[in-house]
Amino acid sequence: MAVLKFDEVPYEKLKEGLQRKIIHTNNLMTVLIDFSDGPWDERDAPHSHPHEQISYVAEGEIIFYCEGEEDQHLKAGDMFSVPSGKMHTVKLLTSKVRLIDSFNPLREEFL
Amino acid sequence: MAVLKFDEVPYEKLKEGLQRKIIHTNNLMTVLIDFSDGPWDERDAPHSHPHEQISYVAEGEIIFYCEGEEDQHLKAGDMFSVPSGKMHTVKLLTSKVRLIDSFNPLREEFL
Numbered sequence: 487m488a489v490l491k492f493d494e495v496p497y498e499k500l501k502e503g504l505q506r507k508i509i510h511t512n513n514l515m516t517v518l519i520d521f522s523d524g525p526w527d528e529r530d531a532p533h534s535h536p537h538e539q540i541s542y543v544a545e546g547e548i549i550f551y552c553e554g555e556e557d558q559h560l561k562a563g564d565m566f567s568v569p570s571g572k573m574h575t576v577k578l579l580t581s582k583v584r585l586i587d588s589f590n591p592l593r594e595e596f597l
Numbered sequence: 598m599a600v601l602k603f604d605e606v607p608y609e610k611l612k613e614g615l616q617r618k619i620i621h622t623n624n625l626m627t628v629l630i631d632f633s634d635g636p637w638d639e640r641d642a643p644h645s646h647p648h649e650q651i652s653y654v655a656e657g658e659i660i661f662y663c664e665g666e667e668d669q670h671l672k673a674g675d676m677f678s679v680p681s682g683k684m685h686t687v688k689l690l691t692s693k694v695r696l697i698d699s700f701n702p703l704r705e706e707f708l
Contacts, residue, residue, distance in 0.1 A: 488666045492674035509676045511649040514625075514701040516676060518653070538622040542629070542697045544655055555599045563603035565620045565627060586653045588699040590625040 492518075510592055517587045517596065521546075524578030532575040537589040539568040546583030548576045603629075621703055628698045628707065632657070635689030643686040648700040650679040657694030659687045 490509040497505035503523025509516050529551060547561040553573040560566060568574045576585075601620040608616035614634025620627050640662060658672045664684040671677060679685045687696075 488663055488678055489661065489669045489671065490676040491669075491671065492676075507676075509651055509678055511651060511678050511680055514649045514651050514678075514699060516651040516653065516699060518674075518676065538625045540620055540622060540625050540627040540699065542627065542653065542655070544653070544697075550600065552599055558600045558602075560600065560602065563629075565601040565603075565618075565629065567599055567620055567622050567625075569622055586655075586697055588625060588627060588651065590701040 490518075508596055510597075513591050515589045515592045515596065517589070517593075518544075519585045519587060521578055521583040521585075522581065524581050524583055526578045529577035530575045532573040534571055534573045535589075535593070536570050537591060537593055538570050539574075540588050541566050541568075542586040544584040544586050546578065546580040548578055548583055548585075551575050551577075601629075619707060621708075624702050626700045626703045626707065628700070628704075629655075630696045630698060632689055632694040632696075633692065635692050635694055637689045640688035641686045643684040645682055645684045646704070647681050648702060648704055649681050650685075651699050652677050652679075653697040655695040655697050657689065657691040659689055659694055659696075662686050662688075 499505045505520050507518045543560050543564045550558045550560050550566045606618050610616045616631050618629045654671050654675045661669045661671050661677045
């Protein structure tokens with residue numbers, strides 16, 4: 487699809503407190519992720535993927551953890567990047583957080 | 598760089614009313630663009646690039662024009678995509694607009 491209008495496309499609910507909407511081209515995918523179960527006592531389990539990732543914090547505050555990097559306290563307006571294969575995760579510091587995650591290549595498992 | 602903290606990285610000013618901040622990995626680039634000279638009477642000149650693009654409207658309202666597609670009125674929370682080589686542009690409908698533009702491959706001319 488050429489556009490994703492927020493009000494017209496339903497969320498895909500992954501679990502309680504975690505919903506997303508996805509748009510993609512051939513080699514680029516952007517995932518709008520809305521978390522609503524923060525703040526968290528613990529960070530989520532770290533994970534990795536071969537895809538490169540860049541994320542924009544659209545709402546809320548998080549701690550971003552990336553293998554080999556200093557932990558980073560980020561808030562709305564900040565961005566973070568994840569190189570291919572690096573372990574990473576986040577911890578929510580606010581009740582609601584929106585991340586705009588972009589990936590290359592496509593996360594085929596999300597389709 | 599692994600993160601871009603909005604308050605710590607200065608804007609790159611392109612012209613009056615148009616400033617940006619950029620983060621990238623090897624094959625993925627995300628550009629935070631803040632427009633402050635809207636609303637516009639006319640759309641900007643259409644342009645194209647071989648890079649695929651996905652944009653998130655973080656603030657404001659725009660009309661998004663893409664070759665071969667219906668014009669789209671978009672607002673904060675909406676997203677749009679641009680296939681490789683397609684002519685596209687926007688028109689600002691509000692005084693301030695923030696777009697989060699992601700590209701694959703890198704826009705080398707932005708570095």
